[in-house]
Amino acid sequence: MATLYVDGQAFSVDPTQNLLHECLSLGLDLPYFCWHPALGSVGACRQCAVKLFRDEGDHQGVIVMACMTPADDGTRISLVDEQARDFRARVIEWMMAHHPHDCPVCDEGGECHLQDMTVMTGHVHRRYRFPKRTFDNQHLGPFVNHEMNRCIQCYRCVRFYNDYAGGTDFGVFGSRDHVYFGRAADGVLENEFSGNLVEVCPTGVFTDKTLKAHYTRKWDLQSAPSVCPHCGLGCHTTVAEHDGVLRRVQNRFSADINGYFLCDRGRYGYAFVNAPERLRRTSLRNAAGRLNLAPADALLQELCTRLGGNMPLIGIASPRASLEANFALRTLVKPENFFLGWSAVEDACARTMLAVARGIAPLASLAEVESSDAILVLGEDITQTAPRMALAARQAVRHAAFAKAKALGIPVWQDLAVRQAAAGLKSPLFIASVDATRLDDAATECWRGAPDDMARLGFAIGRRLSREEAGGETFPSAMEGFSQRVARALAGAARPLVVTGSSLGCPALLDAAAHLVGALRTLGLPAKLALGMPERNTMGLALMGGESLHTLEQATQKLPACALIVLENDLSRRIGEAAADRVFAQAGLTVLIDHKRHAGVERADYVLPAATFAEESGTTVNHEGRAQRFFQVFSPPDDIQASWRWLRDIGRGLGREPCDRWTALDDVLHTLEETLPVFHGLAQAAPEATYRRHGLKLARKPHRASGRTAVHAHLDIHEHQPPTDCDSPLTFSMEGHQGSPPGPAIPVFWAPGWNSVQALSHFQREVGGTLCGEGPGLLLIAPAQQVPEFFQEIPPAFVPRDDALYFVPAWHIFGSEEQSAGSPAVRERIPAPYVALRPEDAARAGLAAGDTAALEVGAVRLRLPWIAHPELPQGVGSLPVGLPAMPWLMLPAWGAVAKASR
């Protein structure tokens, strides 16, 4: 530690950091624009000027930029020095010279870093009387709104979009005071992380376009800490609501997981909650076979009467539902009748992942992905299935540059200098995939192959690392060469990482990855495994355990006598429409608990509207086995309630223990902990409902929330008490503790004078460090300590067939995930249905450019436009997964392709 003297007061600081970083960590107010904790310093905006003194006797001092000056031991600076203050005020005045008179109609207003900094420097009066320069805006797609007049040229946007997220379609144009940040021409921002521009931009140039459609100021938003429900990474989000409408999702910092950034699916996928077509009312199928609305009480009573005899219950769980909901189902239907709501393939993948994590490979968090210095991505297209992991992997590549900079004596926060010194130097990132991926540009080398071949590649590398004979297996020379380079890179790394996942539906890949990590660990390297998972609670469901839907499909004679309870699951997306129809047709009675309207609704006898992630509190387990609590944001309208409450109500009606005793979430959690030891400690993953700060619950609304006595005055002149929340330590109003709650329960980042998201630094132990209070969640999976048992089964090589193509699933960040696909903004980015074919394979099938392909995959026949993907291996095609406009296909599968007749 070094000693820094700020205005004569001594502070203990980190000498490897810069002055601005340390001043903010100390909680001192120093204005800044271009610096960002994740992007480093470039000294572009000249706003963080401070006076630097030579020694104790120096009273003259010089003005330096705090972000560009290291916090060396004994440094003496002054923030309040008259000259430094005047300098900062003048800089703001220059920036404001052209800033438009827009604040009242600007979406950033009230949470604008520029506003905060202007107030902080004390600039109030505009002296510049000449015309303001203006710019034309660009249409940047459904996510980000562009208002270029407001720009203050801090360069944060390009530094994030191009340097950090690897975007290529955005840049800075023009010269002098004509500097323009945008695309070469109007068009959708292609990068998967474009939404972060909204938070990165210190003013209102880039704003959230979905928020604009139902605009609410930050001070009116009722927010709660949440966990993104759109993939298995479990990124932390702040979800905000006003007047019954979910308004926006923002990144919620967590040092271990998503840091400062979020992917666009996580940020913009929320609007399915507001969708008018979602399930909101309890309904019941009448004798004529039509679904009619019915009051919840009456419906439950009738349901329980029908179940009342000894009708066995069969429960179909869901990786999309919370642990509590799944456990409530398991308790209601008894473990032997509890089926994990996924297909045999998904089940195999999930089991393998769990076995791998428990046996060999410690799972890596996103922060650990980012700190790895050699990565092999095996099969998983993480940009599409686990986008935030791709962004982390992209940063991991910079470790070589950091090492070089360090050797040259350049601190890592000197962003521009580090990037210049790197001169294209990258840490090893090897990508093995079926098709080209969006991360290829960051990769050292890419390799394409069919899933089984990639598994073989994994084994080949593992064998090379452990210098074992392949047991009679021989690998082609191309694979050998690649595996040699990968093996060398991984073995030479300090923190090697293997990334894979279940998206290709190939358990062998997971075996191979496990084998590889095992080999690395045998070498004494702290190798880790990062897993991409398609759904938010895949790991949680795997931990809970049960049989897959395949077993249920077999039990055909059992079904007719049973009542089927389907929990937040669209069975057609699991086992295909035909199989799902068969299950529904056989079941004696079907109860569906869901929020999304899908094919299952038309087959259910009772439909109970479930709460979405924003309308209930609950727990999910992410890809690294971290149990995390997400908190309810608002009280849902109509009949909607949390799934576990519906199941509890059914349990009560049937007099089943212990469901009938559950009143609050913590009751379920405690029963869960008692029943399944693997979840021990789960209730402590976040503050429990009884948590109080200074005797108060935590307020979801900021203290300035407005309109309380008018917002519903047209409906009822009397103001009703806000709903009570027995599931969490938060309240549905501005009444409650507003200061500094523990990390997992911070509803919104705000500090006096810091209205923008930059207020975050006031909640961190140090800038960029962990949040004050407890850490995020609870790790449930600890790998075995002893030397692991290797996964050894090498699959045979992939052999292309003449009569058919092997279709693998192509996941899309927008469209493949079921919930976010219901969001209008995301819907605009969902690709049109297609089939991707290698041009040679297409030519063999007689397809010319522009032709429509006729496909037969499994029992499904399709006509799709085809597109050429030359990087696909021979004999392999790819089909997009789960697009709303396409029927569900059970992939991977062999299928026939031909030219469609007109």
Next chain:
Amino acid sequence: MQLPILTALGSMWEILRHTFRPRETIQYPEEKPRLPPRWRGRIILSRDPDGQERCVACYLCAVACPPDCISLQATEDAYGRRYPAYFRINFSRCIFCGFCEEACPTDAIQLTPDFEMCEYDRRNLVYEKEQLTISGTGKYPGYNFYRVAGLAIHGKGKGQAENEAPPTDLKDLRP
């Protein structure tokens, strides 16, 4: 030094003299008071000199309101002009403090010298935008926010606001 009793007697005398002073009370309703133009009475929403709604739905009045009796929802027309989709004041909660008027950056919300708005039913004191909007500029003639703001709206493109240069030509690299 004054004896306390003397000061007490002094004040009693002073009060007693008020017996012959005229009364300040105005005998409302027979006699109407003269209210100055800045009287803080019934709140209205004014229009700009072009006859358009002045309110740009910035929420500043709502956040300034001590009894939280203003509620609105911002929306935009097809050209990006922002206005309130609804604007509601619950006068049964309003304390006529005038903070909303002070907070308003566009002179849209104004308090008027009218206080005769009693109702027998509280529900009738909830005023919507239709009841609040008047057809003139109210106390502040002349100001039109969108003529000053940089935001483009229908009929006013980029660079056409007051004191604005035409939009920059990015292809022009001359110094």
Next chain:
Amino acid sequence: MGRRGEGKPVSSLAQGLANAFGILVGLLGLAAGLIWVERRLLALWQDRYGPNRVGPFGLLQVVADMIKIFFKDDWVPPFADAPVFVLAPMVIVLSTLGAFAVVPLAPGIGVSDLNIGLLFFLAMSSLGVYSVILAGWASNNKYALLGALRGAAQMLSYEVFMGLALMGVVLEAGTFDLRSIVIAQRHLWYCVPQFFGLVVFVVAGIAEARRLPFDLPEAEAELVAGFHTEYSGLKFGLFFVGEYIGIIVISAMIATLFFGGWLGPGLPPIAWFLVKVAVGIAFFILLRASLPRPRYDQLMAYGWKVMLPVALANLAVTGAVVVARAGGG
């Protein structure tokens, strides 16, 4: 006990009852009317109108208020000591009414002529403090209790020199009988020889009646409403009536003891008495209109450090003068 008064004796029972009933009704009516008088006078001195809408000159305002108060929910707080809570407001009305019993309004008009009338008056007016204490105690409310404690201390203190102040009058008149005291003032009202006695008695009287500026037991700025915080409706009304009767009693006593009671030229005796009482009441209201409430410790300090010495000195001097005059005579 005997009658020493001048004029017609109150002989028959019927006449006595009629007399008493008439005074009771008149007193209660006057007390109610005083509400209107006070509000109008305060308004006058504050350059306002006061109640002027209900009936002529707003006279029916009192009726309206009474109707309102009658129809209010007769509520006893669940945490209160109910019997005592109900009893307390009655005590104040009864004690002040009792005190008025000995006031000689005019020759032949008066409820009762006691030869120890003055002592009876002092005794009855001291009983009023029970009402305050019982109300405060029974309310089971911290503000009420604090008000009651203040009331007890205040009345106990001012009781002392209230009595002492009157002893000068007794010495001069040589009797406790109020009629005799009035008649003794035929030549000179005692306000002249007993000026200091008058001042002390007026101050003590205000304190006894808990009127502004000595309304510390209520002190709405600090104690919500002091001892009657929990009271509402008719019971609150009783406290109100008790307070106004108290004003009338004190004014009547001032008139009787220091301003020659019914004595005066020209007008009938009862008119003189009423005029003097009215001036006294107006003076009380003027005090309310003009003086701020002292701090509690100031109130006690005035009492013990100023009023008591003045009363004692007055008594000593009066005694000396009476002895000297007797010796000389």
